Amino acid sequence: MTFTQLEYIISLNIHKQFSLAAEKCYVTQPTLSMQIQKLEDELGVKIFDRTKQPVTVTQAGQEVIAYARKIIAERDELLQSISDKKDIVNGELRVGIIPTLAPYLLPLFIPLFTKKYPKIKLVVNEVTTDLLVRDLKEGALDAGILVTPLYDKGIRENVLFYEELMVYTSKKSDLIGKEYILSKDINPDKLWLLEEGHCFRSQVMNFCELRKNSLHGSLFEYEAGSLETLIRLVDVTDGVTFLPELATLNLGVKQLRQLKLFKAPKPMREVSLVTNTDFVKKKLVNLLKHELLQSLPEKIKENKSKNIVAI
Numbered sequence: 001m002t003f004t005q006l007e008y009i010i011s012l013n014i015h016k017q018f019s020l021a022a023e024k025c026y027v028t029q030p031t032l033s034m035q036i037q038k039l040e041d042e043l044g045v046k047i048f049d050r051t052k053q054p055v056t057v058t059q060a061g062q063e064v065i066a067y068a069r070k071i072i073a074e075r076d077e078l079l080q081s082i083s084d085k086k087d088i089v090n091g092e093l094r095v096g097i098i099p100t101l102a103p104y105l106l107p108l109f110i111p112l113f114t115k116k117y118p119k120i121k122l123v124v125n126e127v128t129t130d131l132l133v134r135d136l137k138e139g140a141l142d143a144g145i146l147v148t149p150l151y152d153k154g155i156r157e158n159v160l161f162y163e164e165l166m167v168y169t170s171k172k173s174d175l176i177g178k179e180y181i182l183s184k185d186i187n188p189d190k191l192w193l194l195e196e197g198h199c200f201r202s203q204v205m206n207f208c209e210l211r212k213n214s215l216h217g218s219l220f221e222y223e224a225g226s227l228e229t230l231i232r233l234v235d236v237t238d239g240v241t242f243l244p245e246l247a248t249l250n251l252g253v254k255q256l257r258q259l260k261l262f263k264a265p266k267p268m269r270e271v272s273l274v275t276n277t278d279f280v281k282k283k284l285v286n287l288l289k290h291e292l293l294q295s296l297p298e299k300i301k302e303n304k305s306k307n308i309v310a311i
Contacts, residue, residue: 101246
């Protein structure tokens with residue numbers, strides 16, 4: 001039994017396909033398959049059911065993979081401890097980030113982080129909240145940047161900042177002349193939303209109490225996959241949408257006139273750096289947190305934890 005074999009079964013358990021698992025481990029598919037077969041022969045059990053697609057884990061395999069995760073985690077903790085004592089800053093940090101943060105937050109800190117720590121390999125995946133939490137628990141990610149609170153005992157949340165929620169309205173909308181917006185001013189039939197699976201969609205619906213209403217109208221027949229799409233759709237209709245504060249920083253002068261604020265207390269969303277409760281790469285995660293906080297605009301840093309909108 002080798003560390004490599006244990007890493008291979010963990011990867012296959014996560015990705016469910018030999019080809020993808022091999023790609024993530026930087027080996028050929030035959031190599032990965034052969035090593036897993038050797039481990040199964042040594043243990044005398046089948047870890048995976050290869051007759052099903054995607055590949056599934058056997059009952060015995062679930063126990064083996066659970067032990068494999070513990071062994072690899074303890075190995076990584078030992079290596080990290082040694083590096084810390086030597087004051088060495090290197091290694092790989094795998095980070096997940098949700099789509100409504102990635103395009104606006106990553107450009108703020110990635111260039112400086114990679115320049116300051118050239119020996120840290122930063123691997124970033126853009127995924128929805130559900131997938132990010134799953135990958136974090138399965139060990140596919142070391143940390144995540146997403147909206148909280150999650151109320152998940154297996155996840156450790158470290159609040160980074162608060163983002164104000166704003167309304168972006170069409171020039172044709174009745175809201176264009178208002179100085180401040182109330183949630184009751186939002187017409188559900190004119191509201192553009194992100195597709196299912198985005199936590200930001202849930203926040204908007206909770207804030208406007210849309211689940212209590214019967215939603216009608218063609219606008220809800222199309223659900224966008226990105227905030228940029230929502231902005232463009234609003235520009236060519238008489239609709240409105242919600243935007244988190246970071247997404248408004250790159251708006252043009254004319255578009256800023258279409259941005260409306262809510263009356264106090266202004267709705268906020270909480271953004272956190274999350275890890276598994278028994279995560280190992282504490283030093284690398286702390287460096288990431290420090291550089292991320294340093295890169296934030298001053299207005300974002302000053303936001304307070306009042307009126308947090310539920311996910």
